[in-house]
Amino acid sequence: MGRRAKHKQAAPEALEPKEPYTSKKQLGKRKAEADTQDEKSSPRPTKRAKDLSSKGKGKEISSSSKAKPTKTKPKKNAKVVDDDGSEGWEDVEDGEDLRGHTKSLFNDSDEEEPAGFVGDLDEFDMDEDDEFISGPAQEFDFDSDEEEEEEEEEEEVVLPSKTKKSKQAERPKKIIPTQSDQSSSDEDGDEDEDDERVTMANMAARSRKLEAQAEEDAELDIKEAQAAAADEEDDDIDMDDDDEDMEGDIDAEPFHLPTAAEREEEKAAGGPDVHLVQRRMREVARVLAKFGKRAEKGRARAEYIDQIVSDIASYYGYNEFLAEKLFHLFPVNEAIEFFEANEIPRPVTIRTNTLRTRRRDLAQALVNRGVNLEPIGKWTNVGLQVFESNVPIGATPEYLAGHYMLQAASSFLPVIALSPQPNERVLDMASAPGGKTTHMAALMQNTGVVFANDANKARTKSLTANIHRLGCKNVVVCSYDGREFPKVMGGFDRVLLDAPCSGTGVISKDASVKINKSDRDFTLLSHLQKQLILCAIDSVTPESKTGGYVVYSTCSVTVDENEAVVDYALKKRPNVKLVDTGLQFGREGFTSYRGKNFNPSVKLTRRFYPHVHNMDGFYVAKFKVEKRSKALPNAAKSSEADEPVAVDPEFMENIQVERTGFNDEEDKAYLEEDKRKRMKAKGLRPPPRSKAAQKLAEAKA
Numbered sequence: 001m002g003r004r005a006k007h008k009q010a011a012p013e014a015l016e017p018k019e020p021y022t023s024k025k026q027l028g029k030r031k032a033e034a035d036t037q038d039e040k041s042s043p044r045p046t047k048r049a050k051d052l053s054s055k056g057k058g059k060e061i062s063s064s065s066k067a068k069p070t071k072t073k074p075k076k077n078a079k080v081v082d083d084d085g086s087e088g089w090e091d092v093e094d095g096e097d098l099r100g101h102t103k104s105l106f107n108d109s110d111e112e113e114p115a116g117f118v119g120d121l122d123e124f125d126m127d128e129d130d131e132f133i134s135g136p137a138q139e140f141d142f143d144s145d146e147e148e149e150e151e152e153e154e155e156e157v158v159l160p161s162k163t164k165k166s167k168q169a170e171r172p173k174k175i176i177p178t179q180s181d182q183s184s185s186d187e188d189g190d191e192d193e194d195d196e197r198v199t200m201a202n203m204a205a206r207s208r209k210l211e212a213q214a215e216e217d218a219e220l221d222i223k224e225a226q227a228a229a230a231d232e233e234d235d236d237i238d239m240d241d242d243d244e245d246m247e248g249d250i251d252a253e254p255f256h257l258p259t260a261a262e263r264e265e266e267k268a269a270g271g272p273d274v275h276l277v278q279r280r281m282r283e284v285a286r287v288l289a290k291f292g293k294r295a296e297k298g299r300a301r302a303e304y305i306d307q308i309v310s311d312i313a314s315y316y317g318y319n320e321f322l323a324e325k326l327f328h329l330f331p332v333n334e335a336i337e338f339f340e341a342n343e344i345p346r347p348v349t350i351r352t353n354t355l356r357t358r359r360r361d362l363a364q365a366l367v368n369r370g371v372n373l374e375p376i377g378k379w380t381n382v383g384l385q386v387f388e389s390n391v392p393i394g395a396t397p398e399y400l401a402g403h404y405m406l407q408a409a410s411s412f413l414p415v416i417a418l419s420p421q422p423n424e425r426v427l428d429m430a431s432a433p434g435g436k437t438t439h440m441a442a443l444m445q446n447t448g449v450v451f452a453n454d455a456n457k458a459r460t461k462s463l464t465a466n467i468h469r470l471g472c473k474n475v476v477v478c479s480y481d482g483r484e485f486p487k488v489m490g491g492f493d494r495v496l497l498d499a500p501c502s503g504t505g506v507i508s509k510d511a512s513v514k515i516n517k518s519d520r521d522f523t524l525l526s527h528l529q530k531q532l533i534l535c536a537i538d539s540v541t542p543e544s545k546t547g548g549y550v551v552y553s554t555c556s557v558t559v560d561e562n563e564a565v566v567d568y569a570l571k572k573r574p575n576v577k578l579v580d581t582g583l584q585f586g587r588e589g590f591t592s593y594r595g596k597n598f599n600p601s602v603k604l605t606r607r608f609y610p611h612v613h614n615m616d617g618f619y620v621a622k623f624k625v626e627k628r629s630k631a632l633p634n635a636a637k638s639s640e641a642d643e644p645v646a647v648d649p650e651f652m653e654n655i656q657v658e659r660t661g662f663n664d665e666e667d668k669a670y671l672e673e674d675k676r677k678r679m680k681a682k683g684l685r686p687p688p689r690s691k692a693a694q695k696l697a698e699a700k701a
């Protein structure tokens, strides 16, 4: 089996039978849909938006958004899930008694375990980490308006029709079918593990396997690229048996990569035909997989890459800058899987609020209302996936009573990693609308205190409402720029920085990201994230008896917003080290990327992808904060999970050690100023300033 085939991501399953790409049926894109009746009945919505006959880039983009009605972002307070939105989940038989089905899922362990459900529910409920989980929604970028999903208002979540089977979503047809795609039809009955459907339940194990494979794959790609660059004519390059993988797809006509002049001509003529773009992506990917052997004489690898990036941008409706940025995160074929996955909604998931109920009780109550659901997977004992529902999931009595939050599965991860403990003092530095705050409050069993901060005051309204609805009694809401911490207050046992980000992990929810992000946005965001992460670290007390941790997360997949930020923090704060996130799956963070090298311990961070994990793209890093004098990478281990990765001494020599100092005197002055302000606001006369406060006021003036 070829490398690609072996590494075929588990979730992706070809939407349609593997037929030659030239058939109308396979050209299931917008244009083909318009052309054929067949396409109307295609399960795939008209999404890849792009009327390629339209002229000019801007036009193409706008026509693209018109062309995808079933994929558009839900209206406010409405979450629309296509019929195929139940991707990655086990089938439930048509006509099956849903109550019976779910009853079987949630009954005590002496009942037979249903298919697709790994383990007994009791087992999940007793899981220490997640016992008290609760919390909402998906990730939000910066100013994302997706907060409605977590807002206090009633939410209308439109799920697949009642009669629809709850099933694994049909994947979009792959541009490049892998050998395993072919073998699924070729080798009847020979179901190897790789062809098994992926559910949240079996995802963790499969994901680990895929990660190892992907790593190997990426290494091979790098080697291949290097070899190809060294000798483009070298016919001996034989990294794998891709030839066989792709043989079935090789078109009769040899592929010709358009020259610059031909590309210009194509543009002038209104852009290429969608079928041509599709075929070209496939062909270019094929060439890139074995460049020395398949490339046209005299053509550089960079030309092929330019072409495929440009085609990806036009086909999926991205600006070229972002298409390129995302493309380089993956080996070529996998990049296309990633772009494809961004066209499909992720599963609708909810998180049981264990402050109000137990998962099995919630599940039973919802089943009684005609909701078809299943536990998400072994890694969480509070998550449920909703396949279909007779009632709006965002407006059930259980929802209004705070028994659950609508929350993307990826949003559970940073809180599980942070693992806040009862009676601790915790800061959620960028918390609105409170999905993770309420989750933390529940894990802490309403003890200790969670400071839920968000710089955007307007967003603290929905945060407060969610806190009330979920019955969190240990949360204090505040609204500061996170960069003011720890001057506002410090001494936290744990801090979560779920940072404002570009949202490249949630493109399936917010397609506007495809076109509205520029280089400058990434520079600014990365800068803000770096400032915030230092403040998050400095807000933690290394003296904490139970904690001393910071978790950094984003719903973005770019390296600038993730590994680069974490690496920066390690350089600027020698008293912190990365530790294992404790998450059972996810790909390792990059330790080098496009010429940049990061601290080797960055591999302890975790990346999550829509096409691999069937959840939003996400990133999680966990730091242990130590006393400043003990800022050595090989500091004593507190537990196995905290085991630091050996740090290259050369790397340590080169790191810049610089501290932006926070000192107690200055903190006092800030606190005093703040108190004065509050007194003034209340119409009270503040006492005269202390010397330090006077200095501060003068400095400010």
Ligand SMILES: C[S@@+](CC[C@H](N)C(=O)[O-])C[C@H]1O[C@@H](n2cnc3c(N)ncnc32)[C@H](O)[C@@H]1O
Binding pocket: 137, 138, 139, 140, 141, 142, 143, 150, 411, 429, 430, 431, 432, 433, 434, 435, 436, 437, 453, 454, 455, 456, 459, 480, 481, 482, 483, 498, 499, 500, 501
């Ligand atoms: C990804 S969202 C947080 C989502 C939240 N953690 C949840 O789970 O519901 C990022 C948040 O950061 C806030 N934000 C942006 N800049 C900030 C800053 N400088 N300090 C604190 N919060 C900030 C935004 O208002 C936004 O609510």
